Amino acid sequence: MPTVVRLLTLALVAAISPAPRAAESLNLFAWSEYVPQAVIDGFSQETGIKVNYATYASGEEMLSKLLTGGAAYDLIQPPDYIAEAMIRNKLLRPLDRARLPNLRHLAPEFLALPHDPASAYTVPYMIGTVGIVVNTERVKEPIRGYRDLFQKKYSNRIVVVNDNREIVSWALVTLGLSQNDITRASLAKARPLIAEWLKLVKVFDSDSPKTPLLNGDVDLGVVWSGEAAKLIKGNKKFAYVLPAEGYHSFVDLLAIPATAKNPAAAHRFLDYVLRPEVSKLISDEFPYTNPNLAARKLLSPEQLANPASYPPLGKLDTFRDIGKAAADIDKLMTDLKTAAAK
Amino acid sequence: MTDLVQASPGTARLPRFTGWLLLAPLAVWLIAFVVAPALILVVYSFSERDELGRVVFTFTLENYRRAADPVYLAVFGRSVAYAAITTAICAVLAYPVAWTLARTRAPWRGRLLLLVMIPFWTSFLIRTYAWITILKSEGLLNGLLLYTHTIAAPLELLYTPGAVVLGLVYAYLPFMILPIYGSAEKLDPALIEAAHDLGCGPWQSFARVVLPLTRPGLAAGVMMVFVPAIGMFAISDLMGGARVPLIGNVIQDQFVGQARDKPFGAALAVIFMALFALLYWLWQRRTEGRVA
Numbered sequence: 034m035p036t037v038v039r040l041l042t043l044a045l046v047a048a049i050s051p052a053p054r055a056a057e058s059l060n061l062f063a064w065s066e067y068v069p070q071a072v073i074d075g076f077s078q079e080t081g082i083k084v085n086y087a088t089y090a091s092g093e094e095m096l097s098k099l100l101t102g103g104a105a106y107d108l109i110q111p112p113d114y115i116a117e118a119m120i121r122n123k124l125l126r127p128l129d130r131a132r133l134p135n136l137r138h139l140a141p142e143f144l145a146l147p148h149d150p151a152s153a154y155t156v157p158y159m160i161g162t163v164g165i166v167v168n169t170e171r172v173k174e175p176i177r178g179y180r181d182l183f184q185k186k187y188s189n190r191i192v193v194v195n196d197n198r199e200i201v202s203w204a205l206v207t208l209g210l211s212q213n214d215i216t217r218a219s220l221a222k223a224r225p226l227i228a229e230w231l232k233l234v235k236v237f238d239s240d241s242p243k244t245p246l247l248n249g250d251v252d253l254g255v256v257w258s259g260e261a262a263k264l265i266k267g268n269k270k271f272a273y274v275l276p277a278e279g280y281h282s283f284v285d286l287l288a289i290p291a292t293a294k295n296p297a298a299a300h301r302f303l304d305y306v307l308r309p310e311v312s313k314l315i316s317d318e319f320p321y322t323n324p325n326l327a328a329r330k331l332l333s334p335e336q337l338a339n340p341a342s343y344p345p346l347g348k349l350d351t352f353r354d355i356g357k358a359a360a361d362i363d364k365l366m367t368d369l370k371t372a373a374a375k
Numbered sequence: 376m377t378d379l380v381q382a383s384p385g386t387a388r389l390p391r392f393t394g395w396l397l398l399a400p401l402a403v404w405l406i407a408f409v410v411a412p413a414l415i416l417v418v419y420s421f422s423e424r425d426e427l428g429r430v431v432f433t434f435t436l437e438n439y440r441r442a443a444d445p446v447y448l449a450v451f452g453r454s455v456a457y458a459a460i461t462t463a464i465c466a467v468l469a470y471p472v473a474w475t476l477a478r479t480r481a482p483w484r485g486r487l488l489l490l491v492m493i494p495f496w497t498s499f500l501i502r503t504y505a506w507i508t509i510l511k512s513e514g515l516l517n518g519l520l521l522y523t524h525t526i527a528a529p530l531e532l533l534y535t536p537g538a539v540v541l542g543l544v545y546a547y548l549p550f551m552i553l554p555i556y557g558s559a560e561k562l563d564p565a566l567i568e569a570a571h572d573l574g575c576g577p578w579q580s581f582a583r584v585v586l587p588l589t590r591p592g593l594a595a596g597v598m599m600v601f602v603p604a605i606g607m608f609a610i611s612d613l614m615g616g617a618r619v620p621l622i623g624n625v626i627q628d629q630f631v632g633q634a635r636d637k638p639f640g641a642a643l644a645v646i647f648m649a650l651f652a653l654l655y656w657l658w659q660r661r662t663e664g665r666v667a
Contacts, residue, residue, distance in 0.1 A: 093428065094631040100429050118427055189531070195617045197633055236534050236616035245616075248511040250533060356426035363634035367620050368446040371453065374536075374619040 058083040059298040062099070062106040065090060067159075067285070069318045076305050082298050090240065099124070105292055108299040113284045116155050117148035118354040125154040126289040132300040135307030143324040146284060146351060155286040156303055159321035161258040162282050162344060163199060165274040166243075171252040178277035179207045182253055183230045192245045192254040195237035197366040198352070198359070200227060203255065206279030212350065215358040220365055227365070231373035246271070261341035262320035273341035282349045285321075322346070413648065419641035428635030438642035447625065447643065454622040457536075458605035461543040462551075465600050466593065468544070469551035473592075476552070477559035488556070491549050503542060503613050510538060510614075534616035542610040547603065551596035558592025594662070602651065622647065 061068070065088035073084045087104070089095040092115040099106060111119060119125050130136060136156070143157040167176045176182050182191065193200060202212035204223035236245045242256040243264050264271040287306065289299045305311055312328035320342045323329055329337065337343055420438055423431045441447075476487055494502060509515045510532040517529040532538060562585065570580035608623030617624070622643065629640025
């Protein structure tokens with residue numbers, strides 16, 4: 034009994050006493066499964082800065098939690114269109130480029146994009162595309178794009194990411210419209226096409242769309258390129274296709290919120306992640322397109338040849354912030370999903 | 376008597392004060408975790424949001440107007456249907472189990488009850504993933520059936536409405552078994568014997584004696600399964616492939632999903648709570664009416 038009391042007292046003292054000055058910390062708020070543990074450990078070991086890694090499952094969730102202001106985050110990982118809205122609302126802190134010498138490794142085509150035209154607030158972390166995965170053992174006909182994919186004969190054999198804006202954008206480009214043209218008129222045009230498509234889909238999954246493909250529950254999918262790259266790495270029967278009708282890229286960024294308590298540590302972490310040998314670790318675990326050219330030199334020929342990781346990218350076409358129009362997409366998709374399920 | 380009470384008001388007030396003191400933790404808990412969040416939801420539901428999804432406090436009925444849209448009524452109706460089917464299956468499955476438990480002798484009764492509760496020791500999500508491993512196309516069940524040549528091609532089990540109902544029944548079955556068990560245990564076996572003596576067959580004695588006497592447990596079980604089942608969203612995502620939006624999915628999407636529309640999500644949640652309060656009130660009135 035006395036031991037228990039002593040332990041409890043110790044725990045209480047530890048809980049209420051202020052953290053010692055020496056243990057500097059960095060509050061990182063990032064996607065779940067996007068920053069390798071080895072990178073975090075390596076940074077802590079080298080700098081003595083403790084990293085608190087909190088995670089979220091969508092850019093919107095991140096934004097919502099950041100705005101509610103429960104905790105002060107020093108470094109966040111927003112997708113491009115969320116960063117655009119954050120910059121416009123002065124929620125990000127301008128970067129001190131003098132503290133980021135490793136920025137020189139980044140390929141220029143991933144900088145100065147519409148979400149941050151001067152690259153003043155954000156650093157690209159990984160770039161991805163959304164494309165079609167085909168299980169070539171079960172699907173023999175060529176699949177070149179959305180029209181080939183969404184056919185009656187593939188009914189109940191398709192997985193797509195559970196992301197309403199994504200699905201709407203595929204329909205828009207199939208109709209020859211811009212993926213960022215989210216107006217009532219364009220949504221009305223896309224509606225019948227999406228309604229047909231949704232009837233064919235078996236699974237909607239954003240977290241791990243590769244799982245039903247791997248399990249054999251479906252033979253085709255529209256998924257994040259990093260998920261596709263993992264499938265292809267494990268089994269050559271999977272192929273990755275950039276849809277002929279048009280596709281878009283997403284740029285996942287690192288940025289420092291305006292409310293950050295420790296921007297100095299955030300800059301150190303940013304520059305650490307930009308080191309070629311550290312960036313390579315991220316590519317090993319999350320095989321998206323690495324914007325770090327010096328890190329790419331460290332990758333194996335097999336990694337670089339993975340068609341999902343390094344597809345022939347033209348001019349990057351990214352999502353733009355659509356503000357309140359997100360509610361129109363939500364209503365449209367809820368309606369169509371309900372109708373498709375009968 | 377009256378004189379005595381009037382003569383010592385101090386002693387009369389004391390127990391009342393102690394009573395309130397004992398109630399205080401519960402009251403604080405209720406205010407902090409039930410009343411306050413519900414009030415916040417009500418305030419949100421009349422507000423607007425800005426382009427980033429922040430709540431802007433104004434007064435608008437727009438969210439309620441939108442919630443009355445047929446799209447969301449259909450989602451609501453479907454959620455009720457799923458929850459009702461789940462509750463019905465749970466009741467049918469749980470009743471004999473609870474009855475058998477209540478009629479089992481002492482050492483075994485405890486052990487069997489423990490078995491009913493053991494699943495709670497594992498995370499709900501992990502148990503759901505276990506079902507995915509069993510049901511998937513190249514999963515354990517299909518593997519077994521193919522191996523024994525019961526079927527020629529894998530059955531489509533996962534990502535179907537049936538899988539969602541299975542997941543819901545599995546998750547909530549114990550919540551039906553335990554209250555029915557509570558009622559069945561208290562039932563005096565002599566009453567059944569009396570029913571038999573008075574000429575009731577097994578079916579009649581069940582319908583006219585056993586069922587009415589275990590009705591409170593059954594009713595509690597129905598509430599405990601139906602209410603959480605209607606708001607569940609994880610099972611329809613994981614086992615249903617997120618094909619069928621249930622009301623829980625729609626509300627979740629407003630708060631942490633892409634819709635970025637907390638006021639609308641709050642309006643849906645408030646309507647939801649109001650409906651339950653109404654149903655509960657009607658149900659209470661009916662049962663009280665019967666007692667009187």
